[in-house]
Amino acid sequence: MESSVLAFATDLLDEGPDAFFGNLTERAGVGGVTLASVYHEARDVFPHNPRRVVRYLEPGAAYFRPDPARWAGRRLAPVPSTAIGDRDPFAEAAEQAHRRGLRLHAWTVFCHNDRLGFQHPDCAPANAFGDRHRTELCPANPEVREYATTLVEELARYGVDAIRAESLHFHGLRHGYHHERYFEDLGPTAEALLGICFCTHCRAAATAAGVPADEVRDAVREEIRARLTDERRAAEPAALDTLADGAVAAYLDAATRTVTSLAAEVAEAADRHGMRLTFMDGAGPGKGWLSGIDLPALAGTAHQIETLGYARTPEAVREKVAAFALHGVRPQEMAVILRPMSSDCDGPDNLAAKIEILRALGVPEVEFYHYGLMRLSSMDRIGAALR
Template identity: 30%
Template structure:
């Protein structure tokens, strides 16, 4: 089964053994970050360092000055964790080892953007801003994300791209010293806490027949029992359905525009995939999509399968023989993955319709994790 391993440029640069080590896993492809959010990452085999701290969301190559000139919203180049054209240098080394390279582009997840331009962020029903979550309904934000998708995706050495966070981001976010788990927020409550009430979204609700002031009261009322230890009010499901038309439309418009911009810039045959969840209301790295729609826009999807292959079924039912359905599985035991059972996992996802595997994450995995991948017989 064709597989691609996720990597950061800093997993490769300065480690001359890294390309061969990845190729030895049996994978044919690497999905290499070219635009990424802030993170702290382990590099357990690198000869020069063990911890890489990416202080802010950045592009891992030099952004084109003529391309961004005059734009209020623009990406920042990486700091010392990925200086210069880190993506290009890593891609060249991986290609020399016989590996295909596709870019990995994180879009609507950017805390620095929210810090520098607070008006671009999602604003929840209580007036709290989520600086990590750009509001994709705002035209300037959408224009920025579309431009970023095109530049970060089509890098020298890349034969395709995977667009992550190409949709709404909401409350769920692994933030530094996160302390929001005191009250469980699942399902509808998580959705309601992810609704945006910026001026653009308020106008959007009005366009689907929802007065923003009244909606704010209703959402707060539906959430009120949650803060007292109960469950979201029964009206919460109605509010989800009522607001989803506008939010789904905003996400579709971003996804269509981003894919079109990538294809306009890319050479023929350049593959475009989206990290996606078939539940349209979902926020986060795997954007909620309508399976039939997105498979008519992109070449395929990368679907989270760490909890099982169930989410693949909706895409398999709507895809064509040409659609790429990649199952994203975690192969880092310390992050909850089961690399020792990768062969069984591959069989299960193939049975539901997966055509490829994505292995998260070859740079973070221990030596033992990688040995499990290499001997699993699941990749090739």
């Protein structure tokens, strides 16, 4: 079974290559590193970082040096993080990883880009009222799709083994903007409907599929207004597949085809350069419809599906993987991310049991989250569990 640890480029820069790669190989004993290439805004605590304990990550920043010629004339282009200065941590990681015989994966956040969405709101999703969700990019937008495939081509020059594609899909209303405020209870239906994109490109895709897109938008707008106005109505559940005589469901089905086709384009770009595309599904089976995630279709498009195996018990991890099998994703086509920290594991035996379950199910790859956010003792726990 292949193994790697997810990490930030700033972990490498702050610690230096000897300490960073030494911890990966000598403490954790893994065979690869999954390094963030593009990441969203965050504030994190770093237990073992020698230079800082709390760090703010910039919105929608790149942690490699883009080739200006490749992005000339394009509005959507990766912006290097100020944290990397004039260095190229991906080039440094690639050189070190290849010299040490380790695999290098590019952990890439595609459509949750809280820099480009604010800079170019016409590329962000629009709800039924035309309000733009600026922390995201819309997967149906042609410029966004070109940005995604070009990003893969950029990363290929570092000798990357796989693209770990996070956020290669739509998002709901609640997706991590700081100081989000919902003082009235919207109810699950209004919240779900507020997350559906009705931008020009999404409506065109739905219309091409025979869906009356403008009628769906008007029906969704009316339903949201009713639930925002009436507290009792907000609390009433509603089946989205029955709204507007099923037209809302048909519209959402068109959105899943948008995501699947984008994943196919990105997978093809990766394949041309000898890389795999791993589609990261953090929602889990049966929960991704509103995000445009059709697991059986994506399993036939991407090279691999990755999910979060965050759970306290090995049995819960087994259940998570088994649920994917019920949705058309075989364990042999998966990678699973585990957390070795005390929030999920009470010791190396717990982690070892989870790894053994994944191995027995036929899962070929396990990853551990997250290098900079765990104590060194958690790194030791990985090494003991793998041994």
